[in-house]
Amino acid sequence: MARMDVVSKQTAQKIERLAEQVMRAVKGGKNPFVEIPVRSLANVRFDPRKRIVQLGGQRQKRYFFNVAMAKKFMQTFLVSDACKELVESGKTTSIRDLYYITKHTIGETRQNTFEEQDESDPIIEDLEVALDALREELHLFASRKGSMVGPITIRDSGDTIDLRRMGSGGWAVPSIVEENVIEFVRHEARYVLLIEKDAVWTRFNEDKFWKRERCVILQGGGQPPRGVRRLVQRLHAELKLPVYVLVDNDPWGFYIYSVMKQGSINLAYESMRMAVPDARFVGLSSFDKDKFRLPANVAIKMDDGDVSRAKQMLGYPWFKEARWQREIQEMVRSGVKFELEALSRRGISFITEEYLPRKLKEKDWLE
Amino acid sequence: MARPAARQLELVPAEPPGRKPARLEVARPPRAGAPAPAGAGAGGAAAPAAPERAAAAPAPHAPRRRATAEQMAQRQREISISEFFTKNRHLLGFDNPSKALLTTIKEAVDNSLDACEEAGILPEITVEVRDLAWEKSQGNDLTKGEGRFVVVVEDNGPGIVKAQVPKIFGKLLYGSKFHRLKQSRGQQGIGISAAAMYGQLTTGQPIRVVSRTGKARPAHLFEIQIDTRKNDPVVTRDDEQREWHQEHGTRVELEIVANWQQGQKFVNRYVEHTALANPHATVHYLRPKQERLTFPRATDELPKEALEIKPHPHGVELGALMLMAAESRSHDVKGFLGSAFSRVSPAVADEILKAAAFKGRVRPRDLAEDRHLAESLHRAIQATKIMAPPTNCLSPIGDALMKKGLVSFLQVIESEGPEAEEEGQLDLDSAGKKRKSAKERRAEAAAPEVPDAPPEEGVEKIKGHNYFIATVTRPPRVYRGNPFQVEVGLAYGGSWPADKPIELFRFANRVPLLFQRGACGVTEAVVKTDWRNYLLSQPRGSLPVGPMALLVHVASVWVPFTSESKEAVAHYPEIIREIQLAAQECGRKLATHIRKRQHADYQAQRRSIFELYIEEVAQALGKITGKSPAPIKREFLRVAEQVTEAELEEKEAAEKASGNPRRRDEDE
Structure with missing residues (x-):
């Protein structure tokens, strides 16, 4: 772990420099501040060449002597302090844990440093971008979700694991999947399949779809967490495996695909490490209802939120391609959405035995 | 206003046509034993009863008479005013x-x-x-x-x-x-x-x-x-x-x-x-x-003596004019006008007479007898421009004394107001004490007062509460020839409830008006004033809401009350306008005060926020850099005191404007 020590040292130094800069400002009688790249839609742009969402150059200053910012300023340094301690002690903890570490009552008031975890999570993200340090480098991880099986052998923290022998539950994807934690030993996979839902993934695992098709299947329990996204990106980049994404036919499903492909607005600063611009959308397509003769009664009516969300997507630069426009417009036109489970109407293993094989055979996907 | 009054007076000499039939009825031959209606208004009471009787009796017969004029005359006598x-x-x-x-x-x-x-x-x-x-x-x-x-x-x-x-x-x-x-x-x-x-x-x-x-x-x-x-x-x-x-x-x-x-x-x-x-x-x-x-008295100075004045010609009604002419000892109308009224110089009297265009010699006595002559003179008076009546006859309370009055009033009611069991809007002091609920006390605890805020002008500390007091005395004005003067004073803050309508104290010639608030012109003027301009909330068509008492005093040689019991001031546009102007003037002073106070509150709140967080930040910075937090905290506190928010904001704005977003700080 020698390399890790170098990174840790750097991270600790970054935090120290941030603190020293503030102390210098105060000594000089100035209003101290932390400069943070803006993580909002306004400061996010789509790089058409790299085909990923990237953070723009906008930065905001978080001053201490400003009523609106003082608390966040204070919180930023509480989190910095806690992270530095983690880094120096070589321990890793969850962001929820960090929330409890930093939470306490201020002075003799009823105010707490943090009232909710919702308050501390964005501060962590702020700190990541402000320090230009990844969450892993701060020794933090998000709550773990997601599982994976397939014809691949990995080494996880020194333990060699054959992902063909993971039983019904699969291998739980950890939050941190960097090279120093996860190594790919060998594999015979042809592609990676990312499935939105745990339940559908279970069907694929039970049917041994991965064995038959020689592929790696993952699920992220809805919007995949960083670990899953980073792992998919590594499988794609390091093992040159094509990535297919199987999600519900609704705006949320499209968005999951979009995040996998281009990166998210909130974590735009990590798009380079997370996004797979070549990821392919295999379904569920708005046109599949006709192609696979799904009965009308398995459709779910879209609500106003769904419709406006879909319309908003029509404007995303990465959905500007004609086939995507047709896809989304068809959804808006029909006013209905479908869950992956709707395919079970045609038979319990219809999705693994007919639907997906046919889609792949016909190259019926969107990019 | 003079016109309808003149018409009313016409009724006196001319016989109203509607009464004639009733009188004829009364004059008919008598019938003995008819019950007489009780009460003084016998003539009026007999008339409605007659047709009723006619309907009951056989058609050809006229209604039976109940009393003769002579019989009735026996019952007619003077009513004493006390009766x-x-x-x-x-x-x-x-x-x-x-x-x-x-x-x-x-x-x-x-x-x-x-x-x-x-x-x-x-x-x-x-x-x-x-x-x-x-x-x-x-x-x-x-x-x-x-x-x-x-x-x-x-x-x-x-x-x-x-x-x-x-x-x-x-x-x-x-x-x-x-x-x-x-x-x-x-x-x-x-x-x-x-x-x-x-x-x-x-x-x-x-x-x-x-x-x-x-x-x-x-x-x-x-x-x-x-x-x-x-x-x-x-x-x-x-x-x-x-x-x-x-x-x-x-x-x-x-x-x-x-x-x-x-x-x-x-x-x-x-x-x-x-x-x-x-x-x-x-x-x-x-x-x-x-x-x-x-x-106790707040001043040893007596109010300016109120002077008696002669009526102003523009305020006189036709009947009054005729009465005054009858009592005049002058030989001609010019002399009568000059002696009986204020502001009628010989030149003005000539102008009036020219406008009246009398034919021949007219004596004041003729005016009293000839309604047409009097009417043309009355018209001429209204048409002539006459200097406003003297206004030095009024005796307002005055700004300084109103303020003293408010202070000593607050001192007494703050300490010993009436019994606690009293209810209702009449008792501002006890209500104020009661309304200070647990909620308010909590609010006070949450926003601690600035301990050493410099005393602001107009703020009086009374029994531990700060009141802002402002007063305005308007110059005298005239309605219908009567001089009047409006004064407004307000006391804001203290222990008064902030979520209730303000207390409105109405006075006419220094006499408090306690009843008929809704019917009073003073109330109308205060309600019509837009208090939201002065940072009070105000429901539509109501008194403003806030911790305030508003004192309105109307002084006049003749205060127009809506009734004899002198409980409400009549709605004269001139008076209402003056009250509004005075209220607005006071309101502007109030708004300045509220703004200052809001700013001070904001400053105090801010400072306390910073002080709260400085401890935390200093601890964290100390741990990160491995230094003692105490000096870091001192540095922060020094900056907090030195650099006020306003200066910082200005600085930031200036830097933004010059397109140099704090590069200097980064280089340091």
Whole structure:
């Protein structure tokens, strides 16, 4: 772990420099501040060449002597302090844990440093971008979700694991999947399949779809967490495996695909490490209802939120391609959405035995 | 305004056509034994009954006559004014025992204050209410509901000449104030004698008056009853008193039926407000079973003497003009105009006469007799531009004294206001105390006061509470030829509830107006003012909401009341406009204060936020850099004190403007 020590040292130094800069400002009688790249839609742009969402150059200053910012300023340094301690002690903890570490009552008031975890999570993200340090480098991880099986052998923290022998539950994807934690030993996979839902993934695992098709299947329990996204990106980049994404036919499903492909607005600063611009959308397509003769009664009516969300997507630069426009417009036109489970109407293993094989055979996907 | 009044007067000489048939009916041959309608208005009562009778009787017969003119004439006689008011006591404010209590006190106090001011004496007035039943049965509870009470009002005024006492207290419509145009509290000369009559009517007891006109002269004690038929005083006791503690002054005692339980809140408020509007007076207030309450005078300066003026031509109505012409001793109209009115110079009189275009010689006497002549003169007067009446005749409270009055008023009510069980909007002090709920106290705890905020101009600290006081006295103006002047004072903040409508104190010639708030022109003017401009909230068409008391005083030689009981000021546009202007002026001062206070609150809140977080930041920075947090904290506190937010904001704005987003700091 020698390399890790170098990174840790750097991270600790970054935090120290941030603190020293503030102390210098105060000594000089100035209003101290932390400069943070803006993580909002306004400061996010789509790089058409790299085909990923990237953070723009906008930065905001978080001053201490400003009523609106003082608390966040204070919180930023509480989190910095806690992270530095983690880094120096070589321990890793969850962001929820960090929330409890930093939470306490201020002075003799009823105010707490943090009232909710919702308050501390964005501060962590702020700190990541402000320090230009990844969450892993701060020794933090998000709550773990997601599982994976397939014809691949990995080494996880020194333990060699054959992902063909993971039983019904699969291998739980950890939050941190960097090279120093996860190594790919060998594999015979042809592609990676990312499935939105745990339940559908279970069907694929039970049917041994991965064995038959020689592929790696993952699920992220809805919007995949960083670990899953980073792992998919590594499988794609390091093992040159094509990535297919199987999600519900609704705006949320499209968005999951979009995040996998281009990166998210909130974590735009990590798009380079997370996004797979070549990821392919295999379904569920708005046109599949006709192609696979799904009965009308398995459709779910879209609500106003769904419709406006879909319309908003029509404007995303990465959905500007004609086939995507047709896809989304068809959804808006029909006013209905479908869950992956709707395919079970045609038979319990219809999705693994007919639907997906046919889609792949016909190259019926969107990019 | 002159026109409809003129039309009304026409009715007097001309016979109204509608009455003629009734009269013919009455003139028909009599029928014996017909029942006569009771009451004085016999002529009116007979008319509606007639057709009823006609319908009942066989068709060809005319209705039966009930009384002859002669029979009726026997029953027709003069109604004495006191008899009239015996029946119509509500017109004078004696509607019920609780209101009668207040009116009795009010009439006596008004007279005392008027007399002191006219004589040039600093008034010291004692108001006492005694519960007779309670005094007899010492130790029991006070009378609940109606009961016998004695009201005593004593002043240190000039006293009353012995010969005049019976008439003043025992004859209605007798006084010095009716026939003149001068700012005074009393106007009609009816109040105190009406109170005496009320007492006599309800308890049978005469009014007791002790008066003394000077040190060398003895005091006289009178007991006076009123012969309600003749409206004449009957003196039942007339004693000389060698010993009396006042060198000069008057003491009036009335035994009346009153309701102290319900009426005391009115009296309390009346006494408080009288003290407020008369800062030159000391008022002692003695109540059964309670400590003596004293409102000490806030100034030793008497108000400017109010002067009597002649009426202004623009304010005179046609009938009044004819009456004045009849009484004139001038030989010609020019002389009459010049002597009877103010602001009519020979040149102005000529102008009026030219506009009137009389043919031939016209004497004032002719005007009194010929309505057409009088009317053309009246028109000419209205058409002529005449200088506004003199306004130096008014005696406003004045800015400084209004302020002093408000301060001493707040001092007294803050400390000893009336009983806690009282309810309703009349009792601002106790209500204010009660309304200070747990919620408010919590709010106070959450936003601690700035300990050493510099005292702001206009802010008075009274009993630990800060009040902002602002006053405005408008220059005198004229409505219908009557000079008037408006004053507005406000007290804001302190312990008053912030979520209730403001307290509105109305005064006319320094007399508090306690009833008919909704019907009063003062209220209209305050409601019409947009207080949201002055940072108070204001529901549509209502008084503004906020911790504030607003004092409005209208002084005039003739205050236009909506009724005889003098409870509400009439809605003259000129008066309403002046009140609004004064309220706006006060409002602007208030807005400045509120803004300052909001800013100060904001500053204090900010500083406390920073101080709270500095500890945390210093600890964290200390741990990160491995240094002691104490000096870091000191540095932060130093910056917090040194650099105010305003400066920082300016700096930031300047840097933004120059397109140099704090590069310097980064380089350091």
